[in-house]
Amino acid sequence: MSDESKKQLNRREFFSFVTVGWVAFTSAVAGLASLAFRYSYPNVTFDPEMDFIAGFPADYEEGVDERWKNGFGVWMVKQEGKLVALSNICTHLGCVPNWLPAELKFKCPCHGSGYYMNGINFEGPAPRPLERYKIALTPEGKIKVDKTKIYRYEKGQWDHPDSYLSV
């Protein structure tokens, strides 16, 4: 009896047994860890409102309009016959720049990035210009800003007809 059991588990079989055991153990741990990882990504999140109606194009004067900045994080900038919805999130690390009317620039308080009125970066560490949001007219002639769609200058997307309104 004891001889037989010794034969059943020789050296090579023992090691393959151990290998299978370790592979199974490792994959079980990895599987559980990845489940726990996935657990940290909820399926539903409650985000703030991503689009809003911003009045009529005639409401805006030439220059930077800050009325939607606090509620929706958008500057309406009218310049050279174009009205754009400019994101107020600094492209460096996501702070909110301030509009300095005296110096005609947006200046970020966190690390000093500066942007011209049109959103192009010129000083400080910001790597790229501010982003534009999709802007369109509703059938009633009101402006609708959709923050889910962004247009980036360095990718040549500012020529896209949805990225500005001709006024």
Next chain:
Amino acid sequence: MKEFINYMADPIRSFPIMTILYILMMKYYRIIGTKKFAIGAVVASLPVVAWFCMDANFRAIILWPDNIPINIIIILIAWLTWYSLYRCAQNDARIEKGECPIEATPENREKVWTWPNLVYTELMCMIGATVFLVVWAIIFKAPLEEPANPTWAPNPAKAPWYFLGLQEMLVYFDPWMAGVVLPGIIVVGLMAIPYIDTNPKGNGYFTIKERPLAMWMFMYGWLVLWIYLIIVGTFLRGPNWTFYGPFEYWDFHKVVSEYNVNLSEFLWIKWLNMPMPGNIVLREILGIILTVAYIVVIPLWSAKTKWGKKIIENTGQIRYYIFIFLLLGMTSLPIKMVLRWLFSLKYIIALPEWELNL
């Protein structure tokens, strides 16, 4: 005089000054590491500090509650750095005479009882720390700002003080470098120290002479690249993260004209007088070549030098290359700072299309 100090405190000038002071300190540590020097330095600095504190703007910065820890750490580091140099100088003098370091004298090797020797020391430290914390808590209220408002950033918006060195790096580097890669290099570099530094000497006693390379590198990173940058970020950066001298009023409308230029713009527009090429890789070709040269050619070349050969001989190829990569990571910060100050250079490689800026 105050104007002059304000002028000199600008990182453009104060960073090289700090580096030079650091080199002098490490070179003449035997003079600095004497009690005479310490007493002289304290006596000389007291009236200077008092004079600094007469200034309302300076007082306002150092007494800001969140800055108190930095005042404490500056005093502690000044004292402990001097004290380490003192111990190193003592030991190195003994070693030169052929004696053993102080920690290795028969008296100090002798075993003593934990109770009471160690336990009482610990008790005293705990009582001291408790008293210190309670007094600190009574004198300085924990700051609380206005309720959170995601639509309006305070000016200046500063990170906690221990991250201000990193925030200062963010001025010179893109977030992926300053926020992820460089901290990663710091952590990996720290963990790698015991495996790279194979010098068996200096284990368990203070010495500079027996481990100069390790000391010079670590102390530079620690004192100049970490603590000094924290001091700059705390005391010398005001609204909009612009520079303010220690006696300067934090005027929100201080105008700083600062126009930074990418290397590619230097190459194509300034030097070659050509429009920027459309192909983005071609556009950044000079920066890419320089970067590759920095991280590939320098290690290979320095392995051929006398200095590199010696390290390879002592520690082996793998340790040498890990060491040199960590060293290059560390020196990339002062290099980028100097380039920014001298040429207003923004990025060596500027590929915002790929979010890859260097």
Next chain:
Amino acid sequence: MAKKGVADYIRETQVWKSIFRHGPPTDARNRAAVVAGNVFLHLHPIKLKRSGVQLGYTWCMGGLTFFIFLALTVTGLLLMFYYRPTAEYAYNDIIALKEHVPLGIMREIHRWGAHAMVITVWLHMFRVFMTGSYKPPREFNWGVGVVLLILTLLLSFTGYLLPWDQLAIWAIAVGSNMAKATPFLGHGGPGAALAQIGDFVMVSDKNDVRFQLLGGRFVGEPALLRFYILHCVFIPLVVGVLIAVHFWRVRKDGGISAPL
């Protein structure tokens, strides 16, 4: 024979003897017994080299870090009684801690203690480097120490968000945007733009590291709750385990370093 004092009578009671199994630590046998027999003191060896007890050598910074960690655990626990981690209550609860609760310096001690722990942990590392104490056989313990250093900073950083004031959310906004810039793992970092198949973006703001940190795409209530759990439970647990490893290895690697 000398007269017996009150202390001697107390020492002879059954209660005293049941707690302390040894006489007063005045002779060698009892000094050994007091350190070896006490669960807290037995972190120490019974005897150690004289260089290792000198403040001039150790600066006591490691010990102080541990002590402040304990103090922070206690004050943090007390603070938890009055604090609710929701955007609605957090800020008001912090004000209440100052105004409605006796001993209104609890938050101060916790906050300044957190700063003090960062200071002591840095200075501990500084001392360990200066005396070359990371050299063999202590290489691994130095690595554990570096991890503990990072965790100390993370503890302090996660605690920063909890008052839910301007300082808090902007520090977190900047911090989480650095996570966004992580190469390949953050949607704003290098490499993310390359991981794109046609219109399908593999690394977006809905599945990158920043989302995991914040529990959403913006710094909001889920972020507050996550940071609260990390700050109060998760990181302290990890730190506690690593402190145990760190202390154990100090003993096993030969105690406080001394010349070979």
